Amino acid sequence: MSEQRGFSIFKKSEEIGTLVLSAWRVFTEGAGLFLETLYWIFIGPFKGKSVDFKALFQQMVFMGYESVKIVFFVTFFTGIVLAMQSAHQLSKMGGTIYVASLVTISLCRELGPVLTALVLAGRIGASITAEIGSMKVNEQIEALDTMGINPVRYLVVPKFLALLFMLPILTVLGDASGMLGGYMIGVYNLKINAGLYVQTAFKFLTIKDIYTGLSKSLVFAIIITMVGVYQGLKTNGGAVGVGRATTISVVVSFIMIILADCVMTGIYFFVKM
Amino acid sequence: MANSSDIILSVRQIEKTYHGRRVLENVSFDVRRGEVFVIMGGSGCGKSTMLRIMAGGVPPTSGKVFFNGQDMSAVKGEAREKIRRRFGMSFQSAALLDYLTVEENVSLPIKEHTRLAANIISIMAQTKLNLVGLQGFAKFLPDELSGGMRKRAGLARAIAMDPEIVFYDEPTAGLDPVVCAVVDQLILDLTKKLQITSIVVTHNMESVFRIADRVAMLYQGRLLQVGTAEEIKNTADPVVQQFIRGNIEGPIQMS
Numbered sequence: 163m164s165e166q167r168g169f170s171i172f173k174k175s176e177e178i179g180t181l182v183l184s185a186w187r188v189f190t191e192g193a194g195l196f197l198e199t200l201y202w203i204f205i206g207p208f209k210g211k212s213v214d215f216k217a218l219f220q221q222m223v224f225m226g227y228e229s230v231k232i233v234f235f236v237t238f239f240t241g242i243v244l245a246m247q248s249a250h251q252l253s254k255m256g257g258t259i260y261v262a263s264l265v266t267i268s269l270c271r272e273l274g275p276v277l278t279a280l281v282l283a284g285r286i287g288a289s290i291t292a293e294i295g296s297m298k299v300n301e302q303i304e305a306l307d308t309m310g311i312n313p314v315r316y317l318v319v320p321k322f323l324a325l326l327f328m329l330p331i332l333t334v335l336g337d338a339s340g341m342l343g344g345y346m347i348g349v350y351n352l353k354i355n356a357g358l359y360v361q362t363a364f365k366f367l368t369i370k371d372i373y374t375g376l377s378k379s380l381v382f383a384i385i386i387t388m389v390g391v392y393q394g395l396k397t398n399g400g401a402v403g404v405g406r407a408t409t410i411s412v413v414v415s416f417i418m419i420i421l422a423d424c425v426m427t428g429i430y431f432f433v434k435m
Numbered sequence: 436m437a438n439s440s441d442i443i444l445s446v447r448q449i450e451k452t453y454h455g456r457r458v459l460e461n462v463s464f465d466v467r468r469g470e471v472f473v474i475m476g477g478s479g480c481g482k483s484t485m486l487r488i489m490a491g492g493v494p495p496t497s498g499k500v501f502f503n504g505q506d507m508s509a510v511k512g513e514a515r516e517k518i519r520r521r522f523g524m525s526f527q528s529a530a531l532l533d534y535l536t537v538e539e540n541v542s543l544p545i546k547e548h549t550r551l552a553a554n555i556i557s558i559m560a561q562t563k564l565n566l567v568g569l570q571g572f573a574k575f576l577p578d579e580l581s582g583g584m585r586k587r588a589g590l591a592r593a594i595a596m597d598p599e600i601v602f603y604d605e606p607t608a609g610l611d612p613v614v615c616a617v618v619d620q621l622i623l624d625l626t627k628k629l630q631i632t633s634i635v636v637t638h639n640m641e642s643v644f645r646i647a648d649r650v651a652m653l654y655q656g657r658l659l660q661v662g663t664a665e666e667i668k669n670t671a672d673p674v675v676q677q678f679i680r681g682n683i684e685g686p687i688q689m690s
């Protein structure tokens with residue numbers, strides 16, 4: 163009896179051991195991939211391997227311009243919901259006017275960056291994994307390697323830089339369209355004077371709110387690209403494998419975005435800057 | 436016996452294990468400059484793995500590959516990249532980048548490794564496409580081509596940088612007999628006209644005896660025999676004989 167227990171505890175700890183080991187492996191591989199990306203961005207140009215600007219531009223159009231509509235859609239309606247929800251609460255305290263600043267600040271600090279990042283994780287993270295994953299299973303990554311073309315430099319760097327540029331811009335757009343949604347409710351439904359609404363909206367907004375949000379979106383951009391690329395390069399097992407990798411990529415991105423958001427909000431909350 | 440400067444690539448005591456399972460065991464042979472060297476053997480016996488190890492794409496578990504007498508495992512980083520640029524590889528699945536046109540695929544290695552003007556690169560790519568008979572298809576995307584055309588485009592890309600060695604993984608698998616013969620002729624032409632050394636993995640016996648100067652037979656991860664095409668054809672080894680003839684009866688057991 164006790165022997166059996168001992169055995170099962172032993173087995174459990176062995177399982178935990180392998181889990182820790184594989185988590186550690188994922189961490190080191192991911193970190194290695196990130197460092198390699200940084201190497202090709204900062205050191206590569208000095209070795210005559212500068213960033214491919216045409217590919218960068220194409221990626222920026224694909225990731226940025228083509229995401230505008232969906233980002234607008236998601237944040238605009240979130241702004242509306244946020245305004246309606248907070249109006250409900252604030253009206254009880256007779257402070258309906260503060261809907262304006264509440265909407266603005268929650269969007270800039272929190273919802274704008276997070277929602278935009280989640281939308282992009284679904285749209286761009288998935289497509290990065292699917293593209294690189296199908297290149298992996300079709301020997302194309304290996305082909306690049308045999309041609310002496312580093313896959314990280316050729317494939318990853320343009321995506322990495324493009325999202326790093328575009329996600330903050332999309333976030334600002336998301337903030338703005340969310341505010342527009344709030345404005346619609348505030349002015350047309352709650353009958354707040356338009357000038358007063360705008361004034362109140364920006365009254366309490368500080369520079370810190372803006373850079374808090376934008377610094378988050380930079381971190382989210384790194385998460386989305388690196389998770390997408392990592393899962394793509396790990397893909398095996400044909401078309402089924404590509405599908406599986408894409409799903410994992412999106413789920414992992416979502417979780418990591420939320421966790422990173424929590425950590426960064428905590429840092430900004432506890433550390434006075 | 437060939438003298439050592441005639442030997443472009445030699446492999447010594449190559450072993451490869453995947454997850455503890457041995458795929459290649461103590462394989463050693465030499466490839467001579469300017470020959471068509473064929474590696475044949477049953478499915479799963481480790482031919483592709485051998486080719487990848489020779490091309491430097493996969494490291495062996497133990498053993499060494501020498502290119503012009505230089506130990507490949509000893510060169511790292513940029514020096515290694517430089518050497519690998521002297522190799523070309525044609526993949527079983529062609530492995531063209533599917534968002535680039537045929538011409539862009541062929542130009543890619545030239546564009547990445549040289550500073551030539553775009554129109555010169557284009558002319559170079561066109562020349563290679565002419566060689567493989569795809570001159571009219573420069574602007575096509577890979578999925579607009581047939582399997583055989585894709586394979587030829589992959590071949591054009593493999594020779595884009597005028598490599599010294601071209602590795603072919605089953606260049607004729609899945610092609611009709613005529614296209615098959617065309618590809619074989621192409622390999623012969625490239626080898627003779629461009630003075631390339633060709634290392635070809637194939638299952639196709641007709642191809643083997645059409646193109647091979649020398650043949651290596653792998654069996655269950657081991658090197659069974661190396662010899663000229665003539666020697667292999669007339670070998671007394673029952674496994675090789677069964678393989679060449681495609682007999683069901685014999686020492687090769689299907690399990």
Ligand SMILES: Nc1ncnc2c1ncn2[C@@H]1O[C@H](COP(=O)(O)OP(=O)(O)OP(=O)(O)O)[C@@H](O)[C@H]1O
Nearest residue numbers: 453454458476477478479480481482483484485638
């Ligand atoms: N990346 C890998 N991971 C694990 N095992 C592998 C890997 N690549 C090859 N193998 C195993 O190595 C063995 C030899 O594979 P290889 O692809 O070299 O065979 P092959 O002779 O080319 O076969 P075929 O003629 O079918 O292409 C197979 O049993 C395969 O399962």
Ligand SMILES: [Mg+2]
Nearest residue numbers: 482483484604
């Ligand atoms: Mg194979």
